[in-house]
Amino acid sequence: MASIVRASRSRSGRAARRSARDSRAAARDAAAASRPRFRFADLVDETLAGVFARPARAALTTLGTVLGIASLVATLGISRTAGSQIVGRFDELAATQVTVAARTTGSGSAERAAALLPWDVESRIDRLNGVVASGAVAEVSNPGTVRTVPLRDPENVTERLVPVYASSVGLLDAVRGEISVGRWFDSGHVQRRDRVAVIGADVAAQFGIDRLDAQPGIFIGDELFTVIGILDAAARDEGLVSSIVVPYTSAQDRLQVSRPERVVIETDIGAAQLIAEQAPIALAPNGAEALKVTAPRDPTRTKNAVQDDVNQLFLLLGLISLVVGAIGIANVTLVTVMERTGEIGLRRALGASRRHIALQFLSESMAMGLVGGIIGATVGIITIVSVAGSRQWTPVLDLWLPLAAPLAGALVGLIAGLYPSIRAARMEPVDALRAGT
Amino acid sequence: MTAVDVDPTPVEAPERTPVVLLDQVCRVFPTEPPVEALRSIDLRVDPSEYVAIIGPSGSGKSTLLNVLGLLDRPTSGRYLLDGIDTADLGDAARAAERGRRIGFVFQSFHLLSYRTVEENVGLSELYLGTNRKDRRRRATEALDRVGLSHRLGFEPIRLSGGERQRVAIARALLGEPSLLLCDEPTGNLDTANTESVLDLFDDLREQGLTILVITHDSEVAERAQRRVRMVDGQLTEVA
Ligand SMILES: Nc1ncnc2c1ncn2[C@@H]1O[C@H](COP(=O)(O)OP(=O)(O)O)[C@@H](O)[C@H]1O
Ligand SMILES: [Mg+2]
Numbered sequence: 269m270a271s272i273v274r275a276s277r278s279r280s281g282r283a284a285r286r287s288a289r290d291s292r293a294a295a296r297d298a299a300a301a302s303r304p305r306f307r308f309a310d311l312v313d314e315t316l317a318g319v320f321a322r323p324a325r326a327a328l329t330t331l332g333t334v335l336g337i338a339s340l341v342a343t344l345g346i347s348r349t350a351g352s353q354i355v356g357r358f359d360e361l362a363a364t365q366v367t368v369a370a371r372t373t374g375s376g377s378a379e380r381a382a383a384l385l386p387w388d389v390e391s392r393i394d395r396l397n398g399v400v401a402s403g404a405v406a407e408v409s410n411p412g413t414v415r416t417v418p419l420r421d422p423e424n425v426t427e428r429l430v431p432v433y434a435s436s437v438g439l440l441d442a443v444r445g446e447i448s449v450g451r452w453f454d455s456g457h458v459q460r461r462d463r464v465a466v467i468g469a470d471v472a473a474q475f476g477i478d479r480l481d482a483q484p485g486i487f488i489g490d491e492l493f494t495v496i497g498i499l500d501a502a503a504r505d506e507g508l509v510s511s512i513v514v515p516y517t518s519a520q521d522r523l524q525v526s527r528p529e530r531v532v533i534e535t536d537i538g539a540a541q542l543i544a545e546q547a548p549i550a551l552a553p554n555g556a557e558a559l560k561v562t563a564p565r566d567p568t569r570t571k572n573a574v575q576d577d578v579n580q581l582f583l584l585l586g587l588i589s590l591v592v593g594a595i596g597i598a599n600v601t602l603v604t605v606m607e608r609t610g611e612i613g614l615r616r617a618l619g620a621s622r623r624h625i626a627l628q629f630l631s632e633s634m635a636m637g638l639v640g641g642i643i644g645a646t647v648g649i650i651t652i653v654s655v656a657g658s659r660q661w662t663p664v665l666d667l668w669l670p671l672a673a674p675l676a677g678a679l680v681g682l683i684a685g686l687y688p689s690i691r692a693a694r695m696e697p698v699d700a701l702r703a704g705t
Numbered sequence: 706m707t708a709v710d711v712d713p714t715p716v717e718a719p720e721r722t723p724v725v726l727l728d729q730v731c732r733v734f735p736t737e738p739p740v741e742a743l744r745s746i747d748l749r750v751d752p753s754e755y756v757a758i759i760g761p762s763g764s765g766k767s768t769l770l771n772v773l774g775l776l777d778r779p780t781s782g783r784y785l786l787d788g789i790d791t792a793d794l795g796d797a798a799r800a801a802e803r804g805r806r807i808g809f810v811f812q813s814f815h816l817l818s819y820r821t822v823e824e825n826v827g828l829s830e831l832y833l834g835t836n837r838k839d840r841r842r843r844a845t846e847a848l849d850r851v852g853l854s855h856r857l858g859f860e861p862i863r864l865s866g867g868e869r870q871r872v873a874i875a876r877a878l879l880g881e882p883s884l885l886l887c888d889e890p891t892g893n894l895d896t897a898n899t900e901s902v903l904d905l906f907d908d909l910r911e912q913g914l915t916i917l918v919i920t921h922d923s924e925v926a927e928r929a930q931r932r933v934r935m936v937d938g939q940l941t942e943v944a
Binding site for chain 1: 771774776777796797800801803804805807809811815817819820824828829831832833834836837876880
């Protein structure tokens with residue numbers, strides 16, 4: 269039987285096709301169940317063809333979405349960029365500095381408060397979470413004149429008045445100091461009470477000291493110290509570059525220094541406020557209230573207060589543009605549906621189901637939204653980059669933004685296309701064919 | 706031949722399944738007053754028949770064609786297409802059967818102006834889910850069959866009326882339909898173009914296609930082997 273059917277097929281293609289059709293008819297339900305699907309590649313083709321059939325209209329339709337997405341992306345990006353600049357550049361040094369000092373108001377209490385500050389600040393402060401470095405410092409009162417040993421150049425004046433400071437080991441890091449020649453003193457020097465000194469670059473220049481291999485000495489008043497390093501820079505305390513710094517132990521021994529005047533702390537970004545609360549307690553558990561703490565105002569709070577208003581305005585404008593864009597897409601898609609009534613009838617006649625028709629118009633409106641989103645994201649990013657460029661900022665962009673923006677556009681298109689697509693799908697094929705001739 | 710003895714079903718049996726079988730089909734439009742566009746229509750169309758439906762305007766010809774093409778449902782009566790009872794089919798299934806079994810040719814061509822000739826023809830298999838390459842190949846073949854293989858990349862606007870209708874016929878032929886339904890296919894064509902379309906129908910019928918043509922034009926009706934007349938929603942065979 270099967271062979272005869274096959275033979276008859278080869279004899280007459282037409283009859284074979286018909287018999288094939290009838291066997292399909294017999295298994296109608298099965299055939300209906302395995303109904304072939306509208307392929308995705310075809311949907312993409314039809315969508316592109318539909319959108320590009322009226323390119324000018326499509327371009328104008330996407331404009332609202334472009335504006336909406338662009339302003340959203342630009343607003344988010346610029347505020348992100350600006351926000352990170354505030355912390356990132358000019359305020360960074362101040363934002364990470366906390367200073368604890370003895371209160372100077374009232375003569376008697378100043379003495380007492382000063383007495384509360386300890387020298388071993390590193391062991392008390394550095395364990396706090398958010399501290400980068402800390403150091404204590406006190407200025408030596410009346411150190412006397414400073415001279416070099418041996419006399420380098422008899423012709424030059426080699427006796428000067430130079431500020432002298434006593435400090436703990438951590439000061440160098442806490443003020444972001446840089447040593448160009450030699451070294452900073454370490455805890456060994458402190459413990460041994462070594463008479464060593466680090467001189468500022470300005471002082472070194474005044475005394476003509478540029479090499480330390482001969483272990484030059486300087487007299488501070490009548491006390492001899494060995495120069496072990498030259499301090500080139502100190503970002504938090506520029507005055508140190510024109511001063512001499514000695515370990516606090518030798519200063520106690522030789523220069524009549526007793527207690528530190530202030531403690532300088534470098535914190536992580538954003539930790540300054542917290543450290544400002546914790547440091548006095550760590551330094552003087554019983555007299556914290558007698559200490560004066562200098563900490564930056566919370567920069568994000570003050571600047572964001574202004575920025576948030578601006579941001580919210582722009583975000584609102586962006587959202588309004590998006591809604592307008594969505595209405596635009598909905599409107600144009602609806603007009604398109606009406607114009608293409610005949611096409612809808614034809615497609616139904618060619619085998620399209622209501623679902624296929626809805627899918628086509630939905631994907632056309634979604635495509636317009638997607639393109640609007642892509643162009644909008646591009647325009648937004650260009651805006652961010654040019655605004656950042658004009659203010660010499662580094663543009664900062666969240667990675668999700670350029671990815672989410674086109675999706676948001678597609679979503680707008682999808683929502684906008686819902687009603688027109690349903691209208692298109694609901695059309696009766698007969699009416700659509702008759703109306704659209 | 707022993708196979709026939711063993712199995713009582715003759716090989717030719719599928720040939721005898723009518724393409725169209727209407728049994729007491731009525732279509733009443735629920736307007737005020739209701740319009741009985743089809744009244745108890747009985748019609749059988751066998752494979753490879755070429756039938757012309759004639760009759761005055763408003764007699765129900767288009768309504769009949771819409772029912773036959775699964776674009777409209779009868780109010781009552783039975784319609785078997787290729788032996789399938791169409792009453793059992795849901796909306797989506799009707800769309801699928803329409804795409805698979807029916808080829809439509811309209812008076813106004815219904816070509817998409819923004820697609821090429823080839824794409825217009827290929828559209829016919831879009832919802833059958835065939836792949837693009839096969840579809841293009843078959844569209845080319847179908848256009849070859851109607852003598853328009855030199856117009857593949859043209860836009861419909863650049864074609865003459867006769868050429869447009871032949872493109873529409875190529876499109877209708879694409880899914881290897883059981884039935885070609887034509888509503889006034891030559892209504893917008895001049896004599897020469899009408900002639901070329903009618904010649905094409907003759908060829909197609911010889912190749913085994915079942916054709917049903919609605920027409921006002923007695924010359925068009927003369928070319929069919931069988932004529933039925935529609936008057937006031939009722940169908941009568943013309944001798
Ligand atoms: N959708 C409809 N609603 C109401 N009446 C209709 C509709 N379609 C057709 N008719 C009516 O049915 C009758 C038959 O119409 P039709 O089938 O178009 O005739 P023909 O094609 O023979 O000119 C006419 O009286 C027409 O007014
Ligand atoms: Mg009519």
